[in-house]
Amino acid sequence: MDHKRATLKDIASELNLSPSTVSKALRDHPSIGVITKERVKKLAEQLNFVPNQTAIRFKQQKSYTLGILIPSMLDHFYSVAVEGFEKFAYGEGYNVLIGQSHEKLQREKELLLIMQSNRIDGLVIAISRETMDTSHIDAFVKSGIPIVYFMRKPINEEFHCVCSDVYTGAIEAIAYFVSRGHQRIAFINASSYWTTSRDRFLGYRDGLIQHHIPFDKTLVQESDFTQESNFQATRQLMQLDSPPTAILAFKDQVMLDTLSCLRREFASKVDSVELIGYGVMPVIQYLERPPLASLKEQPYNIGQKAGSLLLDLINHPQAPYEPQLVKLPCKLQVF
Amino acid sequence: MDHKRATLKDIASELNLSPSTVSKALRDHPSIGVITKERVKKLAEQLNFVPNQTAIRFKQQKSYTLGILIPSMLDHFYSVAVEGFEKFAYGEGYNVLIGQSHEKLQREKELLLIMQSNRIDGLVIAISRETMDTSHIDAFVKSGIPIVYFMRKPINEEFHCVCSDVYTGAIEAIAYFVSRGHQRIAFINASSYWTTSRDRFLGYRDGLIQHHIPFDKTLVQESDFTQESNFQATRQLMQLDSPPTAILAFKDQVMLDTLSCLRREFASKVDSVELIGYGVMPVIQYLERPPLASLKEQPYNIGQKAGSLLLDLINHPQAPYEPQLVKLPCKLQVF
DNA sequence: TTGTAAGCGTTATCAC
DNA sequence: GTGATAACGCTTACAA
Numbered sequence: 294m295d296h297k298r299a300t301l302k303d304i305a306s307e308l309n310l311s312p313s314t315v316s317k318a319l320r321d322h323p324s325i326g327v328i329t330k331e332r333v334k335k336l337a338e339q340l341n342f343v344p345n346q347t348a349i350r351f352k353q354q355k356s357y358t359l360g361i362l363i364p365s366m367l368d369h370f371y372s373v374a375v376e377g378f379e380k381f382a383y384g385e386g387y388n389v390l391i392g393q394s395h396e397k398l399q400r401e402k403e404l405l406l407i408m409q410s411n412r413i414d415g416l417v418i419a420i421s422r423e424t425m426d427t428s429h430i431d432a433f434v435k436s437g438i439p440i441v442y443f444m445r446k447p448i449n450e451e452f453h454c455v456c457s458d459v460y461t462g463a464i465e466a467i468a469y470f471v472s473r474g475h476q477r478i479a480f481i482n483a484s485s486y487w488t489t490s491r492d493r494f495l496g497y498r499d500g501l502i503q504h505h506i507p508f509d510k511t512l513v514q515e516s517d518f519t520q521e522s523n524f525q526a527t528r529q530l531m532q533l534d535s536p537p538t539a540i541l542a543f544k545d546q547v548m549l550d551t552l553s554c555l556r557r558e559f560a561s562k563v564d565s566v567e568l569i570g571y572g573v574m575p576v577i578q579y580l581e582r583p584p585l586a587s588l589k590e591q592p593y594n595i596g597q598k599a600g601s602l603l604l605d606l607i608n609h610p611q612a613p614y615e616p617q618l619v620k621l622p623c624k625l626q627v628f
Numbered sequence: 629m630d631h632k633r634a635t636l637k638d639i640a641s642e643l644n645l646s647p648s649t650v651s652k653a654l655r656d657h658p659s660i661g662v663i664t665k666e667r668v669k670k671l672a673e674q675l676n677f678v679p680n681q682t683a684i685r686f687k688q689q690k691s692y693t694l695g696i697l698i699p700s701m702l703d704h705f706y707s708v709a710v711e712g713f714e715k716f717a718y719g720e721g722y723n724v725l726i727g728q729s730h731e732k733l734q735r736e737k738e739l740l741l742i743m744q745s746n747r748i749d750g751l752v753i754a755i756s757r758e759t760m761d762t763s764h765i766d767a768f769v770k771s772g773i774p775i776v777y778f779m780r781k782p783i784n785e786e787f788h789c790v791c792s793d794v795y796t797g798a799i800e801a802i803a804y805f806v807s808r809g810h811q812r813i814a815f816i817n818a819s820s821y822w823t824t825s826r827d828r829f830l831g832y833r834d835g836l837i838q839h840h841i842p843f844d845k846t847l848v849q850e851s852d853f854t855q856e857s858n859f860q861a862t863r864q865l866m867q868l869d870s871p872p873t874a875i876l877a878f879k880d881q882v883m884l885d886t887l888s889c890l891r892r893e894f895a896s897k898v899d900s901v902e903l904i905g906y907g908v909m910p911v912i913q914y915l916e917r918p919p920l921a922s923l924k925e926q927p928y929n930i931g932q933k934a935g936s937l938l939l940d941l942i943n944h945p946q947a948p949y950e951p952q953l954v955k956l957p958c959k960l961q962v963f
Numbered sequence: 964t965t966g967t968a969a970g971c972g973t974t975a976t977c978a979c
Numbered sequence: 980g981t982g983a984t985a986a987c988g989c990t991t992a993c994a995a
Contacts, residue, residue, distance in 0.1 A: 298771065298772065300987095300988060300989085301988065301989065301990095302988075302989095310965080310966085311965070311966045311967075312966095312988085312989075312990090313965080313966065313967080313968095313989090313990075313991075314964085314965055314966070316988095316989065316990060316991090317990090317991095320990095324964060324965080325964070325965080326964060326965085329964080329965085341767065341770075341771065343741065343744050343745045343771070344745055344988090344989080345745070345747060345987095345988055345989075346745045346746050346747065347682065347685045347686045347691055347746070347747050347987090347988085348686055348971095348987075348988035348989045348990095349988080349989060349990080350682045350686075351682045351683055351685075351686040351971060351972075351973095351987085351988080351989080352970080352971055352988075352989045352990055352991095353971085353989085353990075354971065354972095356682055366701055366707045366710065366711070367704070367707055367708070367711070369702070372701045372702055372707060373702070376701070376702070376728070379728070383742075388725060388742070388746065389726075390723060390725075391724075391726055393711070393714070406678070407718075407723070409678050410678045410679060410680070410681045411681050411682070411723065412680060412681065412682050432676070435676075436633065436678070437633065549914050552914070553913070553914060556916070576911040576914060578888070579884050579887070579888060579911060579915060580914060580915065580916075581891070581916055581917065582916065635972060635973090636972065636973065636974095637972075637973095645981080645982085646981070646982045646983070647972085647973080647974090647982095648973090648974070648975085648981080648983080648984090649980085649981055649982070651972095651973065651974060652974090652980095652981090655974095659980060659981080660980065660981080661980060661981085664980080664981085679972090679973080680971095680972055680973075682971090682972085683971075683972035683973045683974095683987095684972080684973060684974080685973095686971090686973080686987060686988075686989095687972075687973045687974055687975095687986080687987055688974080688987085689987065689988095964995105965994105965995085966993100966994080966995070967992100967993085967994070967995090968992095968993090968994095969990105969991090969992090970989100970990095970991095971988105971989095971990095972987105973986100973987095974985100974986090974987100975985090975986090976983105976984085976985085976986105977982100977983090977984090977985105978981105978982085978983080978984100979980100979981085979982075979983095
C-alpha cells in the first residue's frame, strides 16, 4: 500500500513546479504549456493521484452533494425516483446523500441536521407521514439551502414541487370504472396533510360528478399504509349496507392489501370487486388473477426532474422566487 | 434568510473569545470554564450554528463517510442490506455513500473512483455481474481504503466477506425436497465467478449425495437474472427427457420467473413442479398459489455486520491481516 | 507561461 | 482557562 496518498504538492515538488501550476495543468487551464501538462499528467497517473474532494469542497465552499429524503427505499416508487435523481446528479458532478425517514418525524429532523451539517447544496424531499408541522423544514430553508418537494408536499406550503398528476389519473380511473358499469366506487386515501392526497380526492370526486354519480362520504376511507390499516379500510367499505363494487386505492401497496383482505375475509365477493391503484408495482405481473388496472406513474422522471429543478435553484439563487409546480402525467395500465 | 452561515469565528468575535476556545467550549473540553461554555453554547444556539463538516473532514483527514456499492437498490435483498448498513453507520457517526453498479463493470469502476476521490473511510461491496477482473478493486485497496465484500465475492480473492450461509441453506432445501418424494431436483445457479454461487452449488451437490441421488449435470443451469435468461434456464430443464419435479433457484426473483415460465409454457406441468428460492421476497405473500418455500436470509443483519467489520478495519489499520469470513444462517420458510 | 500567497473552518499544540 | 498559530489540500487572484 502507498501509505500516503499523493497530493498536488507531491507532484509539484517532484517536477520542480508550483502546486498552482500542477493544479491548472491537471484541469487543462489554457495558460499552461502543453509540455508541462504532459509531464504533470503523466506523473499524476503514475502516482495514482486522485484529487481530494474533501479539500476542494472545503475550498469552494460547496459540497457538490445533493440530498434526497424519502420515506423508505423499500417502497418501489421511491427507489426508482432515487435512481432517476442519482443519475441526474452524478451526470452533473454531484454526489447524493440519501436519507430515509421511515415515516418518523424525529428521524426526518435528524437527517435534516446531518444534511445541513454536510452543507449539501440542495435537498429534494418527500415528507414523512408524521410531518404535520414543518418548522424543522422552515429552519432548514432559512439556512439558505434550496429545497424541492416531490410527491408529498405539505398542503399549506407554497414551494417548488414535482409530482404525478394524480388528479387526472383519478379522473381516468373513475371513467374506466364507470365504463365497466360501476356505480358504487370507493376510494382509499392517505394523509390529508399532503397535496397528493387532496389531489387524488378531488379527481375522485370530480370524476364521480362528471358521470353524475352522487358523492358518498362513507365510500372514502383513509389508510396509513400499514397492512392493518389497509385491511381495516377495506373492511369498513365491505361492511357497508351497500358495499362498493370498485375501489380506487392511493397506491398499489394499498390495493394489494385490499386484495388480500377481500380474499381472506370477503371471499364470496372478491370476484365482484374491481381494483385500481397507483404505481404499477412490478409484483403484479406475478399474480395469476391481477387487479383491474393501475395508474402508471413516472418515478424515474420525477426524480430526474426534481434534480434538475433543484440544480436550477442552486445555480440561480438570485432568481425571483416563484414556486414551480411540475406534474407528470399518469397513465392507466389495464392488466 | 441568514445569508451567511455562522462560523466559530463569528461566535468568537461576538464574545471576544478566540475561535479555539469556542471550538473547545462547544465540544465540552474540560479546560474551558463553565460560564464560558454557557455563553458560547447560548450564542451558538441563537446564531443557529451548525458545525461545518466539510471543514472538519478536511482538517481531520477523515471523511466520516462509508461507501456501499451494490448491484441495484431495486433488488429487495440489497435495499434491506443497505438499511442495516446505514443504520449502523449513522449510529457510529458516519454518512453513507451508496453506489449502484447496475451490473455494469464500467459503472463500478467510475463509482470506485468517485468514492476514492471522496476519501471514503471504507467500502462494502457486492461486485457486479460483469466483474471478472478485479484490478480496479485491487487499485482501490492499494490506495489504502479498507474494504469488505458482502454476498458477492470474487472466487479467487482472499478478503473479508459477510454473506449468507447458502451452502447449509441448499442442503436444507434439498432435504426438504427429498422428504416430499422428489428425486429429480434441478438447480438454477448464477455466475460461477462468485463464491456464493459455488457455495450454493456445493450445497446442492452435497445435499444430493447425502440422499444418495446421483448428480446429473443436465439439471444445473445458469442464469444472468434477466427474465429472458430465467425463462431460458427453465425451458432447458423442462425440455429434458426426464424433466425435474423440483427446482432450487439462486434467488426468489429467478424462482418467480421460473414460475411464470411454467405457467405460460408448461401449464400442464406447473402443478407437478415444486420450487424453492432464496430471499423470501415480500411479494410472495400476495400470490394465491405460492411456491413451495424460500430460504430466508438476513440482509439487514448482513449489512450491519459488514458495517461493523468495516469499522473494525478502519479503527485498527495496523491489526494483523487475516481475512474474516462471516456467514449468517439461512432458514427454510415454507409457504 | 509559471510562481506566490492568501484563505476556506476547524482543531491540535503549545504558550501564556 | 484562554489564546495564538499552524496545518489539512486545493484554488485563485495577482505578481513575476
